[in-house]
Structure formats: C-alpha cells, structure tokens
Amino acid sequence: MRDTENPQARTIIALNAVTKSFGAVQALKGITANIREGEFFSLLGPSGCGKTTLLRMIAGFDEPTTGTIAIDGKPMAGIAANHRPTNMVFQSYAIFPHLSVADNVGYGLKKRRLPKAEYRREVEQALEMVDLGGYGPRAAHTLSGGQRQRVALARALIMKPKVVLLDEPLSALDKKLRDQMQLELRQLQRSVGITFILVTHDQEEALIMSDRIAVMFDGQIEQLATPEDLYRRPVNQRVASFIGVMNFLGAQVSGSDENQVSLDVQALGRIDIPRAGLPEGMKPEDIHRVGVRPEMMTILIDSATTAERIIEGEVVETSYYGDMTYYAVRLIGLEEPVTISMRNTAGRAVLRPGEIARVGFATDSIILFR
C-alpha cells in the first residue's frame, strides 16, 4: 500500500478543527485530518454523521463555522467552489439533461477557451478514459445509471483537479454494477494519480477501495487508518461493530506484571496478553471488554483437529451463504450467542442447530476495548 510505503507523502488537504453548525444542529464537531496527495481517501460513517457536510465544505459550497481548510497549502476561506482545484461527482450525478454527453464532459473546459480541435481531443480522451469512447453525440438523458456515473467522472477528471470529491457515487447502482464500478474507480484513481475523496456509508466499499478511511460518528472522526488497521485494531466498540462483525465479551483484569496482563474473559476463560500487545495509551485497568471477529474462531468438526484453546457451545442457528456458513453459537457461560463464520471447503460438514460444537480460537486474535 502506497501510504504505508510512503506515510510522509505531501498533504494535499489539511483540515484543522473544522466545525459546522446549522442553527442549533452541530453537524461537525471539530474535524482535524490531513489527506495525502494521490491517495484514495474515504469518509465512512452512518447516515447523518456529517460526511456530505464535510465534503461540501471542501468543495466550497459551504464555509466552515470555525476552523480552516487548506488545499495544497492554500487556505480556502472565502474562495468559492468555482475557484477551487476540486471537482465533485454528485450523488445524483447532476448530468445536465439538456446537453449531449460531449457537452457535459466539456462543460468546464469551455471556460478555458481552448482551440476547437484541442477541446474535442480532450473531451474524447476523457470519454475514453471512462470507457465511453464514441458516446459524445448521445443525448445525456438516454444514458443508463452506470454510464451517467462515468460521464460525471469524466466531467470532473477533464478539469485536471487536485482532488476529486465523490458523494456516494455508487449508491444508485445495483449490486453487480456497483461491484464492477468499485474496481474500475479504484483502477482509474491509480492510473491518473489524482487524490480521490469518497463519501460512503458502505463499509465494504470503503475497505475495498480506500488507501485510508476516516470513520465518522456524530460529526467527529473516531478513527483514521488503513483498511487493515481499522479491521484489525478498531479503537473502540463503535468502530469495531461498524466495520465488519465483532463478538463482544465482558472481561476483567485478574492480574498483571511488567510482561503481561491476565484477563478473565466471559466464556473464554483466562487469557494472557503481552504488555506490548496493549493499544497505545491503554492501561490494564482500562480493559473491560474484548472482541473476537467471527473468522477468528473455528468450529472444530473433525475431533482430531485442535486449536490453541477450545471451548464448547450449542449451535443455535445456521446461515448458509454458499461459500461461507455463519453460525450463531451459545457458548457455555454466555447468554448471547456469538457469531462464527466458516469457509465451506470441500468435504466440510455443516452443523445443524442443536448440535454441540467445539470452538477453537487463538488468544492473539483477541482485541481489547475499554
């Protein structure tokens, strides 16, 4: 990943303590973040957390109530959207219905008064970039949803902006097309090397596409990290349950020395964690809960297989997904069933509700929470 290779990459957008209030509603409560040049950055969060608000302020449609936004080192206060080096792909695409595809794509170029031939070449190039070569003369309203999305993208890219802003660009597409566009968008971003900021409330989409993700709740960034870090080391329960599925279990510190911390965990029993495994800033007495991802637990079907630790439970529910099976298992000593996912490899049996399962897990896959 580029950003881990080069975490010192230049900052293209610097957000500093940005807040935004709409009357009594405080939509953003102090956003500070640096977005790096050339990265694919996502703003991920539930509906109403302020993602669109933040994006619109970067684009210049709104001004922050307090705090500053700088793009490429230049403070943006008082600079309107038409003078910012950003371009937006709207959720509704906002394709101008009265213009042809080519006129839509060339809309912003018209202002630059290029020679006719050059203008035409640029438009055709932009269309080819999004796989719409030859679509120029088509009327915009005859396009399908996916094609509109590409036109909107070409219309933004042709301006050669420093940053492309995308507000839930894929949410209007059906699942299949969305999956395909996720990959295409990612590849396109790689090939043009322009910074993309994507707003989405779909965690899977953010994980697949982004170099880094800012997870937002209630107008604040809870965690800004790479997809892997977010998944493996969520900073709190909110982030952990928003990204993927997480089983939470109550835990108590039963003892600690300079090398390790011993935890007494519901259903799992005693677990020792090396001190170095504690997240930064977390003291042993802070730990009240641990989390285990569904795929970090295994149902040991064959009595011969073992694991570092084994516990028993009753299968409550089985959900068969084709490649995967999700089990709800009630572990001994725990009211709430936990979720366990298993890959359906060749010859592996699927347990039925009521059967007793042996569940194996490794202590190093445990995530600690306050």
Add this chain to the structure above:
Amino acid sequence: MSNRRNKLNWLNTYAVVYMVFLYAPVVLLPIFAFNSSTIIAFPLSGFTTEWFGVLWTTDALHSAVRNSLLVAVSAATISTVLGLFAARAVARYSFPLERGIMGLIMLPLVLPEIIIAVALLIVLIQLGLSLSLWTVVLGHVLICTPFSIAVLGSAFRGLDPSMEEASFDLGETRWGTFRRVTFPLVLPGVISSLLITFTISLDEFIIAFFLTGTDVTLPVYIWSQMRFPAKLPSIMALGTILLGLTVALLILAEIFRRRSATRRGLDASTTEGLV
C-alpha cells in the same frame, strides 16, 4: 358489479352534460360570427363573412388591438422576469420574512380584481401619475406576477439543486451557471409563464377599465361596443378570431411542454404542468 356499472354510466352522462355546459357559450361564438342577421338569436338566417370584413376596416379596433398587444407583451415579459427571480430566490434561499413577502406578492391572486383596480387607482392618484397604457401594464404586472411565480416555482422545484452546484463546481460563474444551466432547464416554465400571463393580460378588463387613459385596450373596446346592437355580430367575429388564436397558442404550449418533458426523460403524459 351492476352497481358500479350504473354509477359509471351516471357519471359518464354527467360528464358529457357538464362539458356541454362548459362549451355552450364558446360554441355559439363562431355560429353567430357567420350568421348574416344582425340580431344575435335563433333561428339563424344565413351564412356570411361580412362581419369579419367589417373588422378590417375599423380603425378604433386596430388601435385597441395594438394597445392590447403592447400591454400584454410588456406585462408578460415583466412579470415573467420578476417571477423568475422571485421563484429562484424562494426555491434556493431562505431569507427573513420570506413567508410574509411571498404572501404579499401572491396576494393579488386571491383579491377581487376590482379591489386591486381601486387600490392602484388610489395610489396612482396619490402619486400624481396620469393614467396611460403604462399604468395598465403596472396593474397587469401586479396580477400576473403571482401566476408567473406559481408556474416558475414548480419549474424550479423540479430542478435538482446539484445541477447548479455542478456547474459552479466546474468553474462557471453564478451568472454563467444561470445562463448555461438554470435558464435552459426552466425554459419550458418560462414559456408557459409568458403564454399564461400574456393571455391573462390580453383578456383582463376591470383593471384596464379603471387605469387606462385615452388609449383603450381590446376588452375595454369590446365593452364599449356592446352597447350598440349593430356592432354585436362583428364582436362575435372578433371573439371567434381571438378564440382560434388562444386555442392555437394553448395547444402549442402543451406540445412544447410535452416535448421538453420527453427530452428530460420524464413521463410526458403526467398532468404536472397543467395543475
């Protein structure tokens, strides 16, 4: 289901009778325009185009038509331009006293015209302005602007705000955005606003009656001619011509609305533009 069938029959009959009631006066217009008798009554006496001929030679009528056209074109243009800005402002911004100001602008829609006429007359006398065609234009702008705002307001409401933002985002100025995106997209609304206000102004009588000076508009002219029974057949002829023109204009407006709706990928058969 005979119950339902009966009800439908009953409704069908009623609809037909009602349409006859609606169209009765209008249908008479051409009948008497081509009737050779000077008395407007049945039985008809014969076919003639004489009354149309009379129209060609009546100078007073010609100047009334000219005056009316001048007034109607001015009133339609001014109220549509005002309506354009007002509708745009209401659709995009919220400003203090918005409801109050809009209520004030829309007020003439629900006031009896005679009251508007009286009020304007008083104001004009107060200001010491002499009555002319321009005072009529002023009055007509007052009653037409609410219609413009209503028509254009729905055009603006149907416009995705991100259209304007997208243009602005692509480097266009506010004025350029209005010219290249907003205006073309609300153009059907602008045209129907022009047509509606033009027709209203052309037909308006009371305000014109109160506010006009020596130059009369067409309805005022017709009114003055109604006292003379001999003039009635030619008024019928005039009415027929006007009817033909307005119906043609309306059909044109409807065709235009449908075409632009299709172009925008909307369902053209919706009643949205009519109500």
Add this chain to the structure above:
Amino acid sequence: MVVTFSFWTQNYLDLDTTFTLANYREAWTDPLYRELMLRSLRISVVVTVATVVLAFPIAYYVSFHVRNHKALWLFLITVPFWTSYLLRVFLWKVILGYNGVLNSALLGLGLIDEPLSFILYNANAVVITLAHAWAPFAILPIFVALERIDRSLLEAAKDLGDGPVRSFFRVTLPLAMPGVVAATIIVLIPTVGDYITPRLVGGTEGLMISNMIQVQFGKANNAPLGAALAVSSMFIVGGLSLMIFFATRKIGRGGAD
C-alpha cells in the same frame, strides 16, 4: 397581507382624515349599500356552493374513472376559459335572453309556450354565469386533492367491508376536503367582487357591490366612499374565508380522531 392593502387605502384616507369614519359609517349603515353587500355575499355564496357541487363529480370522474387521457380532459376543461371573459358573459346573455338561444330552442321544441323571463336580468342569471366562469378554478383544486389520495386506502376500506358509498363518504370525501376548501375560497373571493357579470346579465336586481364601487369612483365621484366600500367588502370576504378555512380544519380534525 391585508394590512398593506388597507395601508394603501389609508394613505388616501389620511388626506381627508375627517371623512374617514364618515365614509365607513355610510358604507355600513346606508340601507342601499348594506343591501348590495348582503346581496353580493348571498349571490357569491350560492355561486360558490353551486360551482363546487357541480365541479366535484367532474373532478372525481377525471381522477377516478379516466384512465389514459387525464391531461387531455383537464386541457378540454380549461380551454373555454381562455376565451375573453367579457365575451363569455355576453354569450350567456345571448343564451339566457328573452329571444335567446335557450328560449328559442325550447319554444321551437314546443316545450314552452312563451319565453321564460326569470332567467335573465336577475340574480339567477348572475349565478348561472358565474358558476360557469369559475368552473375550472373549482375543478382543478379538487382534482389535485383527489389525485393525491392513495388508492390503496380505498382498497383497504373495501377490504374492511365498506361499500362504495360508505367508502366514498368515509375515505374519499374527507381526504378531498382540502381541495374542496381551496376551491371554495378560490371561487368565493373573486365572485364577491365581480363586476362584469352583474353588470351585463344582472339587470337592476342582480347588481352587486363592485358595480357600486365603480359608480362611486366614476359617476358619483366619491372615491373615498368607493374605497371604504372596497375595504369593507374585502374584510368581510377575508373574514368569511378564514372562517371556512378554520371551520373545515376543525371538522377535518374531529373526523380524523
């Protein structure tokens, strides 16, 4: 809204402060004006009721029984009203007159022996003419309200065992009420102040307040009195519409519980 308007008038009356109250007193006490005012109100209430009651079935028909050509129907309903109002009123005079179309047709068919005279130059003629003139203004709001009714509600009512008549009175009518109220107010206000119709077809007993206002501004040359009459009638109409509005809102709420 009303304030601004009376402000204009007040402007004028300010000049003749001493006369201000006198004008209003005259407007309110003189039996002639009172009679005209009451007659105007009576006529426009009758017109409004007639127009709305006649319009409702048409709006209902177009909304519920016309499948594919709703827009065409609405278009056809509005076309007659784009002809000159003046001419339309005049044509009613032609239809209703002593030697008019209606009488000559009825005579010709042998249905009557001598022309009917109660249909022109009186309040009846004014009612008929105005009910015609304001028809689309009543049909359109009711139509819009009917169109907004979720059709599944009617099916739900049928499902719950309501017959067509019951479901009409229990579901359709209450839901169409906003449109009916709008239609009522839209028709009521302008008809009170109508000038042309009473003047052309009303004779002397069909004259209304606006004709008097015009007389005051014209021949009688008593503009302040005319203004006082105008303001008074506007207040009465405004009050009446507000009453209708609030009354129906209350009923609507009561019915909804």
